[in-house]
Amino acid sequence: MNPQITLAVAGRVLTQIRRDHRTVAMLLVVPCLLITLLWWMFADLPGDLFDTFGPGLLAMFPFIVMFLVTSVTTLRERSSGTLERLLTMPLGKLDFLLGYAIAFGLLAAVQATLAVTVSVGLLGLDVTGPVWLLGVVAVADAVLGAALGLLVSAFATTEFQAVQFMPAFVLPQILLCGLFVPREAMPSLLEAVSNVLPMSYAVDAMQELVGAADTVEVWGDVLVVGAFALGALALGAATLRRRTP
Amino acid sequence: MMKNVVEVRDLVVVRGEREVLPGISLDVPAGVTGLLGPSGCGKTTLLRCLVGAQRVRSGTVEVLGEPAGSPPLRTRVGYVTQAASVYDDLTVAENLAFFARVLGVDRAQVDEAVAAVDLGDHRDQVVAKLSGGQRSRASLAVALLGTPDLLVLDEPTVGLDPVLRRDLWDLFHRIADRGAAVLVSSHVMDEAERCHRLLLMREGRIIADGSPDEIRRSTGVQDVEQAFLRLVEGRGGAR
Numbered sequence: 307m308n309p310q311i312t313l314a315v316a317g318r319v320l321t322q323i324r325r326d327h328r329t330v331a332m333l334l335v336v337p338c339l340l341i342t343l344l345w346w347m348f349a350d351l352p353g354d355l356f357d358t359f360g361p362g363l364l365a366m367f368p369f370i371v372m373f374l375v376t377s378v379t380t381l382r383e384r385s386s387g388t389l390e391r392l393l394t395m396p397l398g399k400l401d402f403l404l405g406y407a408i409a410f411g412l413l414a415a416v417q418a419t420l421a422v423t424v425s426v427g428l429l430g431l432d433v434t435g436p437v438w439l440l441g442v443v444a445v446a447d448a449v450l451g452a453a454l455g456l457l458v459s460a461f462a463t464t465e466f467q468a469v470q471f472m473p474a475f476v477l478p479q480i481l482l483c484g485l486f487v488p489r490e491a492m493p494s495l496l497e498a499v500s501n502v503l504p505m506s507y508a509v510d511a512m513q514e515l516v517g518a519a520d521t522v523e524v525w526g527d528v529l530v531v532g533a534f535a536l537g538a539l540a541l542g543a544a545t546l547r548r549r550t551p
Numbered sequence: 552m553m554k555n556v557v558e559v560r561d562l563v564v565v566r567g568e569r570e571v572l573p574g575i576s577l578d579v580p581a582g583v584t585g586l587l588g589p590s591g592c593g594k595t596t597l598l599r600c601l602v603g604a605q606r607v608r609s610g611t612v613e614v615l616g617e618p619a620g621s622p623p624l625r626t627r628v629g630y631v632t633q634a635a636s637v638y639d640d641l642t643v644a645e646n647l648a649f650f651a652r653v654l655g656v657d658r659a660q661v662d663e664a665v666a667a668v669d670l671g672d673h674r675d676q677v678v679a680k681l682s683g684g685q686r687s688r689a690s691l692a693v694a695l696l697g698t699p700d701l702l703v704l705d706e707p708t709v710g711l712d713p714v715l716r717r718d719l720w721d722l723f724h725r726i727a728d729r730g731a732a733v734l735v736s737s738h739v740m741d742e743a744e745r746c747h748r749l750l751l752m753r754e755g756r757i758i759a760d761g762s763p764d765e766i767r768r769s770t771g772v773q774d775v776e777q778a779f780l781r782l783v784e785g786r787g788g789a790r
Contacts, residue, residue, distance in 0.1 A: 391693070396622065
């Protein structure tokens with residue numbers, strides 16, 4: 307591993323994304339619009355349903371978006387030959403993976419700052435815990451999404467397939483994360499499945515911050531999300547081969 | 552007498568069910584060497600072995616005295632794949648600056664590489680907007696970074712117009728004059744005349760090896776294309 311190369315990869319990925327104005331706009335604006343839509347949807351209902359569902363949505367954006375963007379960009383990198391070329395150069399696999407993780411982590415930090423500012427500042431989301439910790443959770447989610455995206459891109463041969471991994475990998479996690487049905491109220495098998503899915507911990511962390519605000523719990527969840535991300539990166543590294551058949 | 556830049560011995564490569572290289576041996580000296588053969592004869596697989604990108608079953612591949620693909624070679628071997636392996640959404644200069652950082656070479660080399668492939672007027676243009684020939688030259692420029700001792704080029708002139716092809720061959724010779732070995736694959740036989748040395752390949756085997764003159768003389772024909780056909784048909788008759 308070489309920090310200079312890692313940063314070169316991160317810088318390059320950010321330059322590529324910056325050049326694509328439409329993607330940047332979507333990355334930053336769409337989460338804010340969706341969270342506003344959620345708030346509006348609950349506007350006429352009694353109770354504080356927005357406070358219940360808002361945090362879950364804040365946890366999902368970075369995960370979903372980064373999953374999609376990374377799986378498509380790395381697939382492109384694999385199919386265009388640039389990855390093969392890079393792997394004949396003095397680039398470590400970790401340089402490549404961490405470079406991507408840093409770039410998308412930064413992007414997620416900006417995205418989360420915007421979405422949290424809109425949620426808390428404009429829409430009146432009640433956050434009991436420290437607001438900056440929402441950002442930390444969002445970045446951890448983003449890195450997790452990016453890591454999983456990198457991993458699945460190894461199993462896709464076309465961009466169509468890569469996009470199909472989204473319903474296959476991400477939707478079940480959204481269903482089982484405890485947002486629709488509390489996890490402890492699910493059939494025990496599903497609860498067990500939910501316990502081993504990273505999104506459950508991401509959503510937990512956000513809900514904890516808004517509700518009880520036990521920061522120890524939040525950090526515990528962040529650690530679990532981080533461990534999943536590291537695991538996915540390690541598996542992703544195993545799919546990067548200098549020599550291919 | 553300089554040692555060969557590349558030495559391949561009894562190399563066997565199997566892809567899927569097919570034995571693409573059934574035990575090939577060859578040497579590449581300094582200068583411009585052409586690897587010629589029909590599409591699908593195993594040229595790309597062989598080149599991938601030289602840069603350490605191909606999984607091999609058995610045999611040895613030595614480049615500059617080291618096993619192919621070993622860490623010390625990663626800055627000394629330049630490789631251009633058949634498709635232009637550069638980032639479409641970056642400019643020519645950004646692509647080169649990125650690869651220069653990965654290779655740990657001076658930024659000044661970026662300008663040299665751009666000049667060498669004659670893309671000075673397009674250096675700040677996004678690669679996606681370039682023509683096919685310009686894109687492959689951008690990809691070639693990346694391989695020139697760090698002044699490699701061996702340049703492995705997989706069909707770098709395919710689909711280019713005659714003027715551009717001539718310019719590129721001149722460039723290959725300039726690089727070789729500097730002391731590097733340049734290995735160029737092609738399925739266009741008329742490019743053979745531009746090489747110091749030729750390796751004719753068919754179905755994963757080297758069927759002839761020598762200077763264009765030697766090959767013409769040994770087969771008794773006027774040009775390398777005819778020589779190739781004669782060798783192929785001679786071999787077919789013996790089977």
